[in-house]
Amino acid sequence: MAKLFIPGPIDVSKETYCAMSKPMIGHRGKEFEELYASTQPMLQKLGGTTRPFFLSTSSAWGVMEASLKNLCAKKVLNLCCGAFSDKWYSVSKSMGLQADKVQVEWGDAISPEAVRVKLEEGGYDLVTLIHNETSTGVMNDLEGIAKVVKSFPGVLLVVDSVSSFSAVPIEMDKLGIDVLLAGVQKALALPPGLSVFACSQQALERAEAMPNRGYYFDFIEFAKNAQTNNTPSTPAISLIFGLQHILGVIEAEGVQNRYARHKANNAMIHEWGTRHEFKNFAPEGNQSVSLSCFHTPPGFDQAAFIKVLKAKHGFVINGGYGKIKGLTFRISNMGNETRATMQELIDAMDDVLG
Amino acid sequence: MAKLFIPGPIDVSKETYCAMSKPMIGHRGKEFEELYASTQPMLQKLGGTTRPFFLSTSSAWGVMEASLKNLCAKKVLNLCCGAFSDKWYSVSKSMGLQADKVQVEWGDAISPEAVRVKLEEGGYDLVTLIHNETSTGVMNDLEGIAKVVKSFPGVLLVVDSVSSFSAVPIEMDKLGIDVLLAGVQKALALPPGLSVFACSQQALERAEAMPNRGYYFDFIEFAKNAQTNNTPSTPAISLIFGLQHILGVIEAEGVQNRYARHKANNAMIHEWGTRHEFKNFAPEGNQSVSLSCFHTPPGFDQAAFIKVLKAKHGFVINGGYGKIKGLTFRISNMGNETRATMQELIDAMDDVLG
Numbered sequence: 001m002a003k004l005f006i007p008g009p010i011d012v013s014k015e016t017y018c019a020m021s022k023p024m025i026g027h028r029g030k031e032f033e034e035l036y037a038s039t040q041p042m043l044q045k046l047g048g049t050t051r052p053f054f055l056s057t058s059s060a061w062g063v064m065e066a067s068l069k070n071l072c073a074k075k076v077l078n079l080c081c082g083a084f085s086d087k088w089y090s091v092s093k094s095m096g097l098q099a100d101k102v103q104v105e106w107g108d109a110i111s112p113e114a115v116r117v118k119l120e121e122g123g124y125d126l127v128t129l130i131h132n133e134t135s136t137g138v139m140n141d142l143e144g145i146a147k148v149v150k151s152f153p154g155v156l157l158v159v160d161s162v163s164s165f166s167a168v169p170i171e172m173d174k175l176g177i178d179v180l181l182a183g184v185q186k187a188l189a190l191p192p193g194l195s196v197f198a199c200s201q202q203a204l205e206r207a208e209a210m211p212n213r214g215y216y217f218d219f220i221e222f223a224k225n226a227q228t229n230n231t232p233s234t235p236a237i238s239l240i241f242g243l244q245h246i247l248g249v250i251e252a253e254g255v256q257n258r259y260a261r262h263k264a265n266n267a268m269i270h271e272w273g274t275r276h277e278f279k280n281f282a283p284e285g286n287q288s289v290s291l292s293c294f295h296t297p298p299g300f301d302q303a304a305f306i307k308v309l310k311a312k313h314g315f316v317i318n319g320g321y322g323k324i325k326g327l328t329f330r331i332s333n334m335g336n337e338t339r340a341t342m343q344e345l346i347d348a349m350d351d352v353l354g
Numbered sequence: 355m356a357k358l359f360i361p362g363p364i365d366v367s368k369e370t371y372c373a374m375s376k377p378m379i380g381h382r383g384k385e386f387e388e389l390y391a392s393t394q395p396m397l398q399k400l401g402g403t404t405r406p407f408f409l410s411t412s413s414a415w416g417v418m419e420a421s422l423k424n425l426c427a428k429k430v431l432n433l434c435c436g437a438f439s440d441k442w443y444s445v446s447k448s449m450g451l452q453a454d455k456v457q458v459e460w461g462d463a464i465s466p467e468a469v470r471v472k473l474e475e476g477g478y479d480l481v482t483l484i485h486n487e488t489s490t491g492v493m494n495d496l497e498g499i500a501k502v503v504k505s506f507p508g509v510l511l512v513v514d515s516v517s518s519f520s521a522v523p524i525e526m527d528k529l530g531i532d533v534l535l536a537g538v539q540k541a542l543a544l545p546p547g548l549s550v551f552a553c554s555q556q557a558l559e560r561a562e563a564m565p566n567r568g569y570y571f572d573f574i575e576f577a578k579n580a581q582t583n584n585t586p587s588t589p590a591i592s593l594i595f596g597l598q599h600i601l602g603v604i605e606a607e608g609v610q611n612r613y614a615r616h617k618a619n620n621a622m623i624h625e626w627g628t629r630h631e632f633k634n635f636a637p638e639g640n641q642s643v644s645l646s647c648f649h650t651p652p653g654f655d656q657a658a659f660i661k662v663l664k665a666k667h668g669f670v671i672n673g674g675y676g677k678i679k680g681l682t683f684r685i686s687n688m689g690n691e692t693r694a695t696m697q698e699l700i701d702a703m704d705d706v707l708g
Binding site (some may be wrong): 001024060069095191232 | 355356357358360362363364365366368371372374375376377378379380381411412413414415416419420423444445448449450537539545546547548565566567568569570571572586587588589590591592593670672
């Protein structure tokens with residue numbers, strides 16, 4: 001088995017697995033309610049919100065689709081800059097919604113001004129943004145885009161922070177984000193299978209008025225159950241034990257230290273890239289701090305590099321995604337990595353490069 | 355911490371947790387494909403089908419709702435005999451579907467004849483059945499009901515076998531079941547967070563023609579990805595490691611031995627009930643073999659019984675569900691329990707009863 005430095009899932013610590021192996025508990029009782037409640041303060045701190053966090057037994061796509069279902073009564077604007085944000089537009093279409101998009105080239109960031117121009121056309125009531133586009137390593141200007149969206153009354157903003165949550169500060173309440181969602185297999189370093197999300201009061205009011213929301217991803221059901229620290233359906237209890245553990249680890253580390261560590265670890269990979277003349281796929285100023293995406297230089301046998309790195313050193317990095325597969329490669333620095341473990345990866349990559 | 359004998363989630367073995375703690379792997383590569391593929395033969399054997407099993411990162415409700423979304427173009431008939439089957443009707447309504455129901459008193463079983471009478475009214479294209487209604491301990495006549503539904507061309511049958519899958523034989527192909535679904539936290543004795551389901555060819559053809567299916571629970575996406583042993587969205591990898599483990603345990607035990615063991619363990623609880631003059635809530639001939647639901651006799655302090663059993667002996671049983679909370683109590687014999695561990699529970703219950 002090899003250690004993952006791909007942009008999710010990533011390496012899961014022994015301590016996390018140990019926490020996940022606690023004796024099973026029922027989900028309709030005091031023990032579960034206490035477990036649920038224990039996750040709230042740190043999730044809220046990481047999300048910059050006083051709103052309750054809901055725990056969804058699904059991958060993030062479930063909540064991404066649910067945001068459309070619960071909140072789009074008129075027309076959604078999907079902000080598209082890579083495989084995952086582009087797909088959000090496809091999902092809107094697959095649901096039969098009125099949808100339009102701001103589309104930039106993969107590797108570019110969404111410009112707040114382009115969002116303004118599009119929203120000025122009118123008719124929209126929802127915008128979707130992927131904060132950190134995991135396929136390209138682009139971190140979008142969340143603050144700038146949120147500011148634009150908030151200047152259009154009645155337009156709600158859904159932000160996928162799947163690969164940025166707990167790696168960089170996010171200010172849900174301050175920025176007026178209406179749905180903030182994240183998967184747990186990225187910077188939270190848990191196995192996949194659980195998503196966390198919070199909704200603004202305005203989002204819940206919109207949802208309440210939406211017909212035919214169904215049950216499994218009904219935001220109102222989540223809100224109702226959260227009042228008693230519970231979930232609408234049977235929750236992924238072992239993953240929530242894991243979540244409780246990792247949030248404790250973050251508390252002990254301190255969130256600011258955690259953000260600084262992600263930044264420093266990311267800088268080590270950038271320096272490594274510079275040293276080997278690998279160019280960043282994302283533009284200066286919009287580079288993710290949780291993962292690095294590099295152009296594959298002409299003549300560089302990327303596949304062999306990745307293969308030997310795994311075979312010889314037991315480290316797994318990732319060879320691009322979607323239509324830029326092979327043209328880029330990506331290295332994650334999310335989760336529990338330290339200066340020392342990042343250095344191990346760097347030494348191994350240097351060894352393979354010869 | 356106490357050991358669970360509630361009707362799911364139930365006790366998870368150390369070996370299962372150990373399997374779930376394998377080093378994390380990426381989900382878009384050979385290792386995951388092999389993991390996925392390894393689960394197929396035994397899932398198919400347990401479900402009595404040659405159809406591929408899909409792995410859904412959700413609790414069973416996700417797939418129950420998805421069955422409506424993917425398959426109900428005209429009108430659904432929900433067969434209602436307890437908290438969960440009644441709720442399936444509510445979920446149909448919450449989605450804005452045309453829905454009707456066959457409703458029997460909680461504690462009664464669905465009569466195949468009642469299903470025939472209702473379907474003869476015409477206009478239906480889907481029937482939902484909960485095989486083993488976990489809230490009442492009623493096991494419905496799957497074979498009889500399937501036979502009736504199959505006599506109406508164009509009517510598809512969805513069967514929730516959440517608390518019967520791997521506890522009793524189920525013959526999906528032989529009975530003409532169109533969707534067979536189960537959660538893993540019942541007789542499969544895994545932590546919750548994963549559902550497994552298989553679809554008939556007819557079900558997939560119906561789904562393909564359905565507009566606006568969305569993405570997360572789109573059966574066609576599941577089918578497409580299953581061709582390469584994968585899932586549409588990021589899967590609950592650690593739970594699938596656990597699933598692989600438990601399916602190996604079942605292989606080693608032998609499915610017939612497993613069914614016999616569940617039956618024998620269940621009989622021990624029934625004998626215990628008879629000895630103490632606790633009456634079964636479910637009628638003779640329709641009693642679940644994976645859990646037992648007893649009437650609370652007049653004057654019996656059920657709450658105290660459950661509380662002392664947990665406090666003194668560390669065993670958790672369950673005090674009824676929904677509108678029969680307090681009026682019934684339930685004891686599970688699902689999963690890995692043996693004659694010896696069931697006897698421990700029985701001795702403890704006898705001790706509390708004095």
